Amino acid sequence: xxxxxxxxxxxxxxxxxxxxxxxxxxxxxxxxxxxxxxxxxxxxxxxxxxxxxxxxxxxxxxxxxxxxxxxxxxxxxxxxxxxxxxxxxxxxxxxxxxxxxxxxxxxxxxxxxxxx
Amino acid sequence: xxxxxxxxxxxxxxxxxxxxxxxxxxxxxxxxxxxxxxxxxxxxxxxxxxxxxxxxxxxxxxxxxxxxxxxxxxxxxxxxxxxxxxxxxxxxxxxxxxxxxxxxxxxxxxxxx
Numbered sequence: 099x100x101x102x103x104x105x106x107x108x109x110x111x112x113x114x115x116x117x118x119x120x121x122x123x124x125x126x127x128x129x130x131x132x133x134x135x136x137x138x139x140x141x142x143x144x145x146x147x148x149x150x151x152x153x154x155x156x157x158x159x160x161x162x163x164x165x166x167x168x169x170x171x172x173x174x175x176x177x178x179x180x181x182x183x184x185x186x187x188x189x190x191x192x193x194x195x196x197x198x199x200x201x202x203x204x205x206x207x208x209x210x211x212x213x214x
Numbered sequence: 215x216x217x218x219x220x221x222x223x224x225x226x227x228x229x230x231x232x233x234x235x236x237x238x239x240x241x242x243x244x245x246x247x248x249x250x251x252x253x254x255x256x257x258x259x260x261x262x263x264x265x266x267x268x269x270x271x272x273x274x275x276x277x278x279x280x281x282x283x284x285x286x287x288x289x290x291x292x293x294x295x296x297x298x299x300x301x302x303x304x305x306x307x308x309x310x311x312x313x314x315x316x317x318x319x320x321x322x323x324x325x326x327x
Contacts, residue, residue, distance in 0.1 A: 102257065132315075141218075141317040142258075142303070191257070203315060205250075205258035 101125055102194050104206035111182055111213055119177045119209045121192030127172035128194035132203065133165075136189040148175055182213045216241045220304045220318035227294055227325050235289040235321045237278075237304035245306040247271075247280050247287040252301045252320070261289075261302070294325045 101124040111117050121131060130149050134142040146162075148154040148169035156162045164186075166178040175194075179186055189210055193203040220237040227233060239247065249261040249271070262271030267282035276291045287304060304318040 104257075139222075139319070141319045144314060144316075147314070193258075202260070207255065207257040 100204045102204045102206040104209050108210045113183050113213055116180045121175045121206055123173045123194040126196045130195045131175040132193045133177050134191045184213045187213045216316040218304050218316055218318035220321055223322035225323050229327050230293045233291040233294045235302055237287045239285050239306050248305040249289050250303040296325045299325045
């Protein structure tokens with residue numbers, strides 16, 4: 099149980115285009131979903147936290163207009179990288195938590211974004 | 215702010231060797247501590263956790279003890295297997311109802327037959 103999927107697993111796009119990444123909780127309802135970014139040989143950095151039906155809370159330094167997050171249902175959150183540039187190339191990982199105020203997070207397999 | 219420091223890899227061990235991956239943390243208050251594992255091509259999985267000082271988390275032969283006095287949470291296993299090859303992340307989360315997790319850099323473990 100507690101499986102989180104991400105789609106796509108890899109995506110290559112041209113500079114200036116937008117890319118949408120989906121995060122789904124397959125067998126539970128996720129009150130809260132998190133989006134992380136991981137650079138090579140670096141740790142996971144939290145980008146934003148989203149609760150179903152409300153606006154996402156972004157971490158300091160993360161551009162909310164560039165990284166659009168939508169958490170429209172209890173099983174789906176999307177991250178859209180708008181007007182992507184090569185520096186946005188990274189590994190994006192989502193996680194989902196089934197309960198409010200729970201430390202349990204279940205992670206997706208990640209999405210490798212390459213912007214050319 | 216919170217931070218987690220863990221040894222950089224890769225760590226290469228022979229099968230059945232003893233494993234230690236060091237992890238220290240800085241936090242305000244009393245965080246919960248975790249070890250996550252990421253197998254090749256997969257997402258992060260919670261390996262073990264400890265929520266208060268002197269707690270020992272254990273799973274699949276791995277252990278880690280929450281040491282408040284040394285602010286450490288070192289991961290150990292007495293006899294590693296090839297299937298343990300993965301990246302291991304030490305992490306902490308704030309207590310207080312918010313699930314924000316701070317991760318260490320990750321340590322890649324390679325176990326050779």
